[in-house]
Amino acid sequence: MLGAIEAGGTKFVLAVGNQSGEILDKIVIPTKHPDITVAKVIEYFKDKKIERLGLGGFGPIDINQDSPSYGQLQKTPKTDWVDYPLGATLKKELNVPINIDTDVNVAALSEAKFGNATDVDTCLYITVGTGIGAGAYYHGQTLKGLSHPEMGHVKVRRHPEDTYQGTCPYHGDCLEGLAAGPSLEKRWGEKGDKLVDSPEVWELEAYYLAQALTNYIYVLSPERIILGGGVMKQKQLFPLIRKNVIEMLNGYVSSPYLTEDKIDEYIVSPGLTDEAGVKGALYLAMQ
Amino acid sequence: MLGAIEAGGTKFVLAVGNQSGEILDKIVIPTKHPDITVAKVIEYFKDKKIERLGLGGFGPIDINQDSPSYGQLQKTPKTDWVDYPLGATLKKELNVPINIDTDVNVAALSEAKFGNATDVDTCLYITVGTGIGAGAYYHGQTLKGLSHPEMGHVKVRRHPEDTYQGTCPYHGDCLEGLAAGPSLEKRWGEKGDKLVDSPEVWELEAYYLAQALTNYIYVLSPERIILGGGVMKQKQLFPLIRKNVIEMLNGYVSSPYLTEDKIDEYIVSPGLTDEAGVKGALYLAMQ
Numbered sequence: 398m399l400g401a402i403e404a405g406g407t408k409f410v411l412a413v414g415n416q417s418g419e420i421l422d423k424i425v426i427p428t429k430h431p432d433i434t435v436a437k438v439i440e441y442f443k444d445k446k447i448e449r450l451g452l453g454g455f456g457p458i459d460i461n462q463d464s465p466s467y468g469q470l471q472k473t474p475k476t477d478w479v480d481y482p483l484g485a486t487l488k489k490e491l492n493v494p495i496n497i498d499t500d501v502n503v504a505a506l507s508e509a510k511f512g513n514a515t516d517v518d519t520c521l522y523i524t525v526g527t528g529i530g531a532g533a534y535y536h537g538q539t540l541k542g543l544s545h546p547e548m549g550h551v552k553v554r555r556h557p558e559d560t561y562q563g564t565c566p567y568h569g570d571c572l573e574g575l576a577a578g579p580s581l582e583k584r585w586g587e588k589g590d591k592l593v594d595s596p597e598v599w600e601l602e603a604y605y606l607a608q609a610l611t612n613y614i615y616v617l618s619p620e621r622i623i624l625g626g627g628v629m630k631q632k633q634l635f636p637l638i639r640k641n642v643i644e645m646l647n648g649y650v651s652s653p654y655l656t657e658d659k660i661d662e663y664i665v666s667p668g669l670t671d672e673a674g675v676k677g678a679l680y681l682a683m684q
Numbered sequence: 685m686l687g688a689i690e691a692g693g694t695k696f697v698l699a700v701g702n703q704s705g706e707i708l709d710k711i712v713i714p715t716k717h718p719d720i721t722v723a724k725v726i727e728y729f730k731d732k733k734i735e736r737l738g739l740g741g742f743g744p745i746d747i748n749q750d751s752p753s754y755g756q757l758q759k760t761p762k763t764d765w766v767d768y769p770l771g772a773t774l775k776k777e778l779n780v781p782i783n784i785d786t787d788v789n790v791a792a793l794s795e796a797k798f799g800n801a802t803d804v805d806t807c808l809y810i811t812v813g814t815g816i817g818a819g820a821y822y823h824g825q826t827l828k829g830l831s832h833p834e835m836g837h838v839k840v841r842r843h844p845e846d847t848y849q850g851t852c853p854y855h856g857d858c859l860e861g862l863a864a865g866p867s868l869e870k871r872w873g874e875k876g877d878k879l880v881d882s883p884e885v886w887e888l889e890a891y892y893l894a895q896a897l898t899n900y901i902y903v904l905s906p907e908r909i910i911l912g913g914g915v916m917k918q919k920q921l922f923p924l925i926r927k928n929v930i931e932m933l934n935g936y937v938s939s940p941y942l943t944e945d946k947i948d949e950y951i952v953s954p955g956l957t958d959e960a961g962v963k964g965a966l967y968l969a970m971q
Contacts (some may be wrong), residue, residue, distance in 0.1 A: 519829035540822070542906045616899070650831055655830075
C-alpha cells in the first residue's frame with residue numbers, strides 16, 4: 398500500500414493507493430494550524446500499512462532530497478506554516494520513505510501521466526488562482542534545480558493603461574501581483590465571477606498571462622501548456638490568451654502549434670480535476 | 685573515431701576525437717555560403733573514418749530527432765542558410781549517425797561536463813554577443829521540447845529612462861533587441877569596447893541582463909548561471925548584474941547562492957574558452 402498527500406493551502410487530500418496508480422481510499426481535511434492538520438494526517442495513515450509516501454505540497458518548500466531541511470516549508474504567506482518541517486515530521490511519525498515535490502510540479506506530472514499531456518514528453522502546468530504557480534514535466538522528471546520554479550513571480554511589462562500597483566508583498570507588480578485572483582478583485586472592485594460581462598477585465602488579464610506564457614515558451618519550449626486554477630474557470634480567457642500569444646511571438650518560433658490552426662491543442666485546460674494532486678502524489682510514491 | 689562540429693555564425697570548428705572525449709585533430713573554417721562551407725566540412729571528415737558525428741549549430745535549427753527536417757536551419761538572420769538541410773546533407777554525404785543540438789545547449793552541456801558547472805546537476809549558459817542565446821543542462825540532458833529555448837527573445841520591462849527602440853526584427857525591444865552587442869552600439873553610437881569608461885552604459889546593460897536572469901531563475905531554478913559571449917568580456921558587468929539580481933529577487937528565493945555571500949559562485953564566467961563548442965559536440969557524438 399502507498400500513501401499520497403496533496404497538501405494545499407486550503408485543504409489536504411489524503412489517500413492510499415496501489416502500485417498501479419489506483420486510489421483505494423481518500424479523505425479531505427481543511428488546512429489549519431500544522432499541529433492540528435498534521436495530527437490528522439498521521440492519524441489517517443498510521444494504520445494503513447503504507448510502504449512509501451508521496452507528497453505534493455504548497456510552497457515555497459525545500460524539495461532537495463539531499464538537504465537537511467527536505468520537506469520544510471519556507472516563506473509561505475500562511476504564517477503558521479513558515480519553517481514547519483512537514484517532511485521530517487511525517488517521516489518520523491510514519492517511518493516510511495517520503496518523496497516530496499511542489500503541488501504544481503505534481504500537477505504537471507499528473508497531467509503528463511494521466512491527464513491532457515500523456516502524448517508529449519514535456520509540459521507546463523500553470524495555476525492562476527489566489528496565487529500564480531507553475532510546474533513543469535520534462536522527459537520523465539519534474540523541473541527542479543537550486544530550488545523549484547516560482548514562475549508566478551516573473552516580471553512582466555505593464556499594460557500602458559494599467560496603473561494598479563500590484564499585490565505581491567515581495568515584488569509589487571510581478572505577474573502574480575498583477576494577474577492573480579486577489580489583484581483582479583482589488584483592481585476592479587469585485588470578484589472575477591461578478592465581472593464576466595466586462596470584456597476589459599479579461600483583455601487585461603489575458604495580456605499579462607499571454608506575456609508570461611510567451612516568455613515561458615522562449616525559456617522552456619514546452620510541448621503543451623495547461624492552464625488551471627480558479628481564475629481559469631473563466632473560459633473566455635482561453636481564446637484571448639491564445640490570440641495574444643500568437644501576436645507576441647510574432648512568428649519567431651516555428652511550430653504549427655503556435656499558429657491559429659493548432660494553438661487550441663497547445664494551450665489547454667487540465668485533463669484532471671479534483672484528483673490531479675493526489676494522483677500525482679501517488680505517482681511520486683510509486684517511484 | 686568520432687567527429688565533432690561547432691557550427692557557428694562566423695566560423696565552423698571541425699574536430700575528430702575519441703570516446704574518452706579527447707580532441708585529436710581540429711581545424712577552423714569561416715562560415716560562408718553553405719555550398720562552400722559544407723563542402724569543406726565533408727572534405728575534412730571524409731577520410732577520417734568517423735563512426736558518429738556530434739553537431740552544435742547556430743539556430744534556430746530543428747533539433748527534434750523524430751522530425752523529417754532534423755538538423756535543418758530555420759529563420760536565421762544568415763539568409764543563405766535559411767531552410768538549409770545541414771543535418772540531412774551531412775548524414776547523406778558522410779553516412780554516419782548524427783546527434784544535433786543548438787550551439788548554446790552544447791555550451792551548457794560542455795560547461796556541465798568539462799567547465800564551470802561540473803559540480804552541479806543543472807546549469808544555464810547564456811551568451812551575450814551579436815545576439816543573446818541560452819542553453820540549459822538539466823539532470824543529464826539539454827533542455828528541449830516543442831523546439832529549443834530562445835531565451836534571448838524574452839520581453840523585459842524597459843528602464844524608465846531608456847527610449848531606444850531596440851534592434852530585434854521580430855520583437856523590437858525584447859531582451860536581445862535592447863541588450864545584445866548591436867543594440868549597445870546603436871544606442872550609444874560606439875562599440876562596447878570604446879565605452880568602458882561610461883558607467884551608465886554598463887548600469888543599463890546590467891539592468892536588462894539581471895532582469896532576464898531573475899526571470900530565468902524563477903522559471904528554471906538553475907544551480908549555476910554562466911555568462912559568456914563578446915559583451916561579457918566587459919568584466920565590470922559581473923558585479924553589476926549580481927547586485928541587480930539580488931535586488932530584483934528581493935529575498936524571495938531562499939538560497940545562500942542568491943545572497944551577497946555566495947552569488948560570486950552562482951553567476952560566473954565560462955570555464956571553457958575556445959574549445960567549449962567542439963568539446964560539447966564531441967560529447968554529443970559519444971552518446
